[in-house]
Amino acid sequence: MGLFYFSIYLFLIGGFLPIFLYKRFSLMKISGIVFISAGCLLSMIGAFLNLINSLNSSIAFKYFHNFSIAFKMDALSAFFTITICLICLLASIYSFHYLNHPEKSFRTAVSYFFYSFLVLSMIGVVNSDNILTFAFAWEMMSLTSLFLVIYEYEEKDTSIAGYLYFIFTHSGAMFIFASFGIIYSLTGNFDFKNLSNLSNIAQITIFVLAFIGFGAKAGVFPLHVWLPYAHPAAPSHVSAVMSGVMIKTGIYGILRIYFLLDTNIYVFGYIALIAGILSGVLGVVYALGQHDLKRLLAYHSVENIGIILIGLGIGMIGLANKNFSMAVLGFSGGLLHVLNHSIFKSLLFMGAGVVLQKSGSRSIEQLGGLMKPMKITGTTFLIGAVAISGLPPLNGFVSEFLIYFGSFKGLFIDNSAFVLSILAILSLSIIGGLALACFTKVVGIVFLGEPRSEKALKVMDENGITLKIPMIILSLFCFLIGIMPKYFAMLSFKVLSSFGIFLGANSSHYTKCLDLMNNISIMAFIFIIILLIIVEIRNLIYKGKQIGKKETWGCGFTKPTPKIQYTASSYAFSILEFYKPVAEIKQSSIKITDLFPKQVHFHSQVLDIAERLIISAIVKPILMILDKQRWIQHGDIHLYIGYILLAIIVLLFFV
Amino acid sequence: MINSLILLIISIIFSPFFSGLILKVKAFFAGKKGPPVLIHYYTLIKLFKKGSVYSKSTTYIFKLAPIVTLGVSITSLMFFPFSGYKSVFAFEGDIIMILYLFGTARFFTILAALDTASPFEGMGAAREAYFAIFAEASLFMILIFFSLLNKSLSFSDILLGENAMSLWKASGVSILFIIISLFMILLVENTRVPIDDPATHLELTMIHEVMILDHSGPDLALIELGASFKLLFYSSFITCLVFPFKFQSQLLNVLCFFIILSLVYMFIGIVESVIARYKMDKIPKFILSSFALAVFATIFIWR
Numbered sequence: 001m002g003l004f005y006f007s008i009y010l011f012l013i014g015g016f017l018p019i020f021l022y023k024r025f026s027l028m029k030i031s032g033i034v035f036i037s038a039g040c041l042l043s044m045i046g047a048f049l050n051l052i053n054s055l056n057s058s059i060a061f062k063y064f065h066n067f068s069i070a071f072k073m074d075a076l077s078a079f080f081t082i083t084i085c086l087i088c089l090l091a092s093i094y095s096f097h098y099l100n101h102p103e104k105s106f107r108t109a110v111s112y113f114f115y116s117f118l119v120l121s122m123i124g125v126v127n128s129d130n131i132l133t134f135a136f137a138w139e140m141m142s143l144t145s146l147f148l149v150i151y152e153y154e155e156k157d158t159s160i161a162g163y164l165y166f167i168f169t170h171s172g173a174m175f176i177f178a179s180f181g182i183i184y185s186l187t188g189n190f191d192f193k194n195l196s197n198l199s200n201i202a203q204i205t206i207f208v209l210a211f212i213g214f215g216a217k218a219g220v221f222p223l224h225v226w227l228p229y230a231h232p233a234a235p236s237h238v239s240a241v242m243s244g245v246m247i248k249t250g251i252y253g254i255l256r257i258y259f260l261l262d263t264n265i266y267v268f269g270y271i272a273l274i275a276g277i278l279s280g281v282l283g284v285v286y287a288l289g290q291h292d293l294k295r296l297l298a299y300h301s302v303e304n305i306g307i308i309l310i311g312l313g314i315g316m317i318g319l320a321n322k323n324f325s326m327a328v329l330g331f332s333g334g335l336l337h338v339l340n341h342s343i344f345k346s347l348l349f350m351g352a353g354v355v356l357q358k359s360g361s362r363s364i365e366q367l368g369g370l371m372k373p374m375k376i377t378g379t380t381f382l383i384g385a386v387a388i389s390g391l392p393p394l395n396g397f398v399s400e401f402l403i404y405f406g407s408f409k410g411l412f413i414d415n416s417a418f419v420l421s422i423l424a425i426l427s428l429s430i431i432g433g434l435a436l437a438c439f440t441k442v443v444g445i446v447f448l449g450e451p452r453s454e455k456a457l458k459v460m461d462e463n464g465i466t467l468k469i470p471m472i473i474l475s476l477f478c479f480l481i482g483i484m485p486k487y488f489a490m491l492s493f494k495v496l497s498s499f500g501i502f503l504g505a506n507s508s509h510y511t512k513c514l515d516l517m518n519n520i521s522i523m524a525f526i527f528i529i530i531l532l533i534i535v536e537i538r539n540l541i542y543k544g545k546q547i548g549k550k551e552t553w554g555c556g557f558t559k560p561t562p563k564i565q566y567t568a569s570s571y572a573f574s575i576l577e578f579y580k581p582v583a584e585i586k587q588s589s590i591k592i593t594d595l596f597p598k599q600v601h602f603h604s605q606v607l608d609i610a611e612r613l614i615i616s617a618i619v620k621p622i623l624m625i626l627d628k629q630r631w632i633q634h635g636d637i638h639l640y641i642g643y644i645l646l647a648i649i650v651l652l653f654f655v
Numbered sequence: 656m657i658n659s660l661i662l663l664i665i666s667i668i669f670s671p672f673f674s675g676l677i678l679k680v681k682a683f684f685a686g687k688k689g690p691p692v693l694i695h696y697y698t699l700i701k702l703f704k705k706g707s708v709y710s711k712s713t714t715y716i717f718k719l720a721p722i723v724t725l726g727v728s729i730t731s732l733m734f735f736p737f738s739g740y741k742s743v744f745a746f747e748g749d750i751i752m753i754l755y756l757f758g759t760a761r762f763f764t765i766l767a768a769l770d771t772a773s774p775f776e777g778m779g780a781a782r783e784a785y786f787a788i789f790a791e792a793s794l795f796m797i798l799i800f801f802s803l804l805n806k807s808l809s810f811s812d813i814l815l816g817e818n819a820m821s822l823w824k825a826s827g828v829s830i831l832f833i834i835i836s837l838f839m840i841l842l843v844e845n846t847r848v849p850i851d852d853p854a855t856h857l858e859l860t861m862i863h864e865v866m867i868l869d870h871s872g873p874d875l876a877l878i879e880l881g882a883s884f885k886l887l888f889y890s891s892f893i894t895c896l897v898f899p900f901k902f903q904s905q906l907l908n909v910l911c912f913f914i915i916l917s918l919v920y921m922f923i924g925i926v927e928s929v930i931a932r933y934k935m936d937k938i939p940k941f942i943l944s945s946f947a948l949a950v951f952a953t954i955f956i957w958r
Binding site for chain 1: 733777778787
């Protein structure tokens with residue numbers, strides 16, 4: 001744990017130093033990045049050692065007598081700490097060439113300050129040992145990330161996004177604190193103590209409240225509304241951190257609370273699974289309808305949180321039924337998907353950031369043909385895209401495979417588990433198909449084909465070595481986990497076996513899982529060897545052959561322009577039309593009427609059902625009620641003093 | 656192991672021949688003489704001899720896609736138990752991985768199509784992505800059925816193990832449903848007639864063929880090979896479900912397997928001859944009815 005606490009000082013230095021050095025732009029960035037990444041590296045090593053040696057290190061000190069600050073790193077915390085530090089390390093390196101506006105020097109320095117505090121508070125959230133520390137770290141995380149989101153605060157969209165994020169994250173926190181309040185009132189202390197002897201209703205209330213609160217942070221449908229606004233508005237390395245790891249603290253919270261409660265209660269698993277299915281399927285449907293690259297990726301976070309929750313839900317159902325093989329498969333699949341998603345999602349956001357920086361456009365429809373000037377970005381983005389679609393031999397497949405396997409085990413338990421398992425399997429397969437459609441769209445339209453606009457045409461290079469290195473490292477991780485999943489699955493087993501509930505699971509359950517992982521490796525190797533053989537044979541065949549270069553065959557049409565290419569909207573249209581009941585498409589266009597038509601335009605937008613529901617069912621009624629109370633705020637200072645007096649007198653009756 | 660490897664190689668070598676059978680059957684129904692049965696071998700040899708022309712718009716992905724599709728098809732065949740021999744490789748869960756590998760192949764085919772910047776190929780790619788979503792759901796419903804009946808997720812166990820699937824056992828009725836459902840998926844996944852017509856003259860109406868318009872020479876040959884292996888995979892799957900018997904003589908087993916296999920191919924030819932192509936908006940309904948069949952079959956055997 002010493003290593004880990006030393007890193008806190010590094011984060012603090014990395015946070016404060018840039019503010020003093022802001023006049024020297026490059027030095028400022030280097031000082032911030034060096035200390036933040038050193039801190040990340042150290043705490044990652046510390047957490048890793050903790051995890052493989054199954055240590056539980058803790059520290060606690062009192063503050064103002066009754067406000068106790070306590071940290072404890074158990075296996076679950078260590079697992080999340082490793083994930084957080086890995087992504088934050090790479091994202092901070094990436095930021096060196098990404099934040100390249102010397103005229104915004106002070107603002108950049110401040111953003112490093114908040115960045116280091118965001119990392120620190122995320123580590124704090126996953127390591128805190130009592131409710132107060134958790135709440136403190138949680139609030140710090142929400143606020144620092146808010147300030148990172150509004151980096152370009154003078155733009156209207158960004159300030160709206162920041163406002164929305166602020167509201168959502170704090171209404172979510174309200175639910176979390178409500179559930180903590182119930183815990184405190186029933187147990188009388190602030191520790192994360194076992195709650196399984198409380199009444200079922202109390203436990204379910206605690207879980208539901210915590211699930212809503214943490215779900216709002218994680219982006220569970222229908223509380224995901226802030227994600228597609230905040231992620232595009234934030235600078236790309238911040239989106240990578242937020243989407244890659246910050247929303248996972250929500251998952252951490254759900255898991256932490258769940259393992260305090262009585263795992264024999266069925267409802268927990270049902271809630272998690274159904275929420276997972278909803279966010280998984282709907283997230284990817286909405287993603288398919290987006291034209292903004294980063295907004296699309298944000299919706300994919302909703303989808304992947306859904307997959308993680310499906311895994312956890314399967315695990316919870318397994319535990320409630322004492323079916324340990326199902327529980328081990330579900331939980332380890334979910335946990336591994338936390339790691340996997342953080343890897344490929346931050347990789348994709350970094351790729352999107354490079355595209356945005358070089359072309360100045362986030363709109364997919366305006367891009368095209370970027371693979372030629374941006375070989376490394378394009379290739380790593382492609383790897384991330386294959387991984388996020390859950391295709392072998394990359395890492396996304398491994399965790400989905402585990403979840404599939406767990407769901408297939410659930411078919412044999414009882415009626416409700418049977419139906420839910422079938423739903424889980426089918427929704428996973430539908431998510432897989434839709435994600436494939438969505439990411440072929442992104443890669444195909446953005447990186448392949450011909451440039452669709454001036455902006456895409458002017459992209460010449462992908463300069464900036466620190467932009468490329470993190471993406472290369474992350475894509476190597478995608479391969480590594482995909483081909484040798486055994487070692488990474490073992491990390492998640494370590495986490496599971498640290499919980500007392502899993503004492504019933506004997507080593508055969510784990511070895512069975514490890515066998516599965518070995519099989520994936522074997523198959524991946526077979527596939528790659530066959531690919532290499534085919535490549536060799538192909539080279540032999542092509543030796544000495546004539547290779548021509550011509551235009552794409554235009555079916556007799558001799559004057560092709562880039563404008564006749566398929567666009568992202570037309571590619572996704574037929575799929576979206578099928579999902580019309582949940583994803584309404586709003587279109588506006590000017591019809592061609594005269595002989596000499598004026599300029600025409602066509603605009604289409606996919607409406608998010610959750611956004612509309614929240615506006616019509618929650619926001620509007622609240623506004624209506626509050627509007628009627630406006631007379632209380634009249635601006636007269638005498639009466640305000642009267643209010644205070646009245647409040648004190650009323651309180652005197654109660655205290 | 657050696658036996659199954661030899662059988663695998665024989666099946667691979669013969670697969671273009673079987674595809675030729677389809678053409679013969681179709682010609683018979685049309686009252687024509689039709690191309691020779693070995694037509695696909697001639698085409699492959701011709702294509703391998705040629706050079707290639709690449710579009711200026713394309714990148715390396717365009718060349719990668721044929722390699723991946725062929726690689727996936729060969730890998731999938733390695734996990735398939737031909738005619739009662741254990742497959743070359745097998746493990747618990749291989750069936751899920753193979754379905755996902757087909758997804759990988761589809762991913763790269765679609766990307767190669769979008770790589771050419773051709774509007775036709777974009778259209779084909781969009782359709783391929785759209786229909787695959789339903790086909791995949793349908794396949795996983797079939798998997799649920801197998802898993803319920805057999806408690807296993809490996810091809811070798813499902814087709815050879817203790818509870819091997821068979822049309823001729825107690826749950827035969829529901830397996831009949833599954834066979835029909837699987838046959839419908841075969842038509843979808845292998846671009847067969849009610850869904851897609853490789854022989855049509857209008858690019859606007861194609862799905863898979865339009866995606867490979869710009870591939871030429873050996874690259875095209877790799878794609879054709881991959882497609883014929885994929886068809887072999889699906890039809891052998893159906894053959895094994897229809898004909899699970901074991902004779903004493905291995906030779907007889909193999910012989911029967913290949914005869915039934917060619918009957919399945921001929922049946923594809925008959926279907927292609929008697930059914931007209933569906934309109935594009937009818938295709939999702941077609942795939943979803945195969946999904947419904949699989950659901951019904953699962954309900955039959957459940958409890």
